[in-house]
Amino acid sequence: MGSLLALGEGMVELKLDETGQLIQKFAGDTLNAAIYAKRWAPSLDVYFYSALGKDMFSEQMHHYLESESLKTDCILTSPDANIGIYAIQTDDTGERSFTYWRKESAATQMIQLLQDDGGSKRLVQADCVFFSGISLAILSESDKEQLLTVLAELKEQGCKIAFDPNYRARMWRDEAHAKEWMSKAYLLADIVLPGLDEHEDLFGHTSIQDVVDFMQQHEVAEYVIKAGKDGVYAYNQETNCHIEFNPAPTQVDSTAAGDSFAGTYLASRVSGETLLVSIQNADKVAREVVQHRGAIVDSKIFNAKFK
Known part of the structure; x- marks a missing residue:
């Protein structure tokens, strides 16, 4: 039995269903990944x-995490801030747009609160610790630095650090700001899960080899490049592999495609699967997820497909 710690932001998700009814759920990039990791590897x-x-939605979210069998021992409570909220709108092709109410949410205080409650000692020493560019972006500058310090301490204790850049331009002051912190995260991480499109947007990389060269410059030991219609490329110090693009028969909602990929991949690796099997597993789950509305597929649908 292995262990995975996902660190980041959980939010209330609001979305209209097919009948125009407003549906409330919970989501967040690293949270979504954690849920799919647990579902894939119970x-x-x-x-x-x-x-x-301390608000009603925060209490509901805590119960929701437990209903998904996630361990919530590490979660801290802000005395004066509430959970963040976002609304999602999806067009006819499955592409989505978002409206956020997250500034000064409780999650933005997670590093301040952690430092007041024991620092890295407050966190479980998991086999793998996962964070994202969004986990970084929501924090103040000093808290960004402190987060990387906490992760470095966990790495020294034997935890592998995994990072998904999940680049969202509007969450950063400018490109230089994003590049600075992404580069620091890459230098720290053992595993990185970039998309070719976001590397093109942020770093001007236009080929797989550009990204490979960048990873080698940052001494990343293992990385998985999601390259859209060119498939998925994975590399570590022993081997490399590639799987072809296998589109879903219908794409309804791409909200958590990358998150489900990340969670399934990390769950597979922590469970001892090879690089190739891990990207195959992750691709299968992401392919299923985009065929359903919302970030988290109903557990009955997921289990019927994969169990």
Whole structure:
């Protein structure tokens, strides 16, 4: 049995269903990944670290995490901030747009609260700790630095650090700001899960080899490049592999395609699967997820497909 700790932001998700009814759920990039990791590998101990508020939605979210069998021991409570909220709108092709109410949410305080409550000692020493560019972007500058310090301490204790850049331009002051912190995260991480499109947007990389060269410059030991219609490329110090693009028969909602890929990949690797099997597993789950509305597929649908 292995263990995975996902660190980041959990939010209330609001979305209209086919009948125009407003549906409330919970989501967040690293949270979504944690849920799919646990669903894919039920024997894995999956922890989620964030900060929640004392509001009604925060309490509901805590119960929701437990209903998904995530371990919530690490979660801290802000005395004066509430959970963030976002609304999602999806067009006819499955592409989505978002409206956020997340500024000064409880999650933005998660590193301040952690430092007041024991620092890295407050977090479980998992086999793998996962964070994202969004986990970084929501924090103040000093808290960004402190987060990387906490992760470096966990790495020294034997935890592997995994990072998904999940680049969202509007969350950063400018490109230089994003590049600075992404580069610091890459230098720290053992595993990185970039998309070729986001590397093109941020770093001007236009080929797989450009990204490979960048990873080698940052001494990343293992990386998986999601290259859209060119498939998925994976590399570590022993081998490399590639799988072809296999589109879903219908794409309804791409909200959590990358998150489900990340969670399934990391669950597979922590469980001892090879690089190739892990990207195959992750691709299968992401392919299923985009055929359903919302970030988290109904557990009955997921289990019927994969169990």
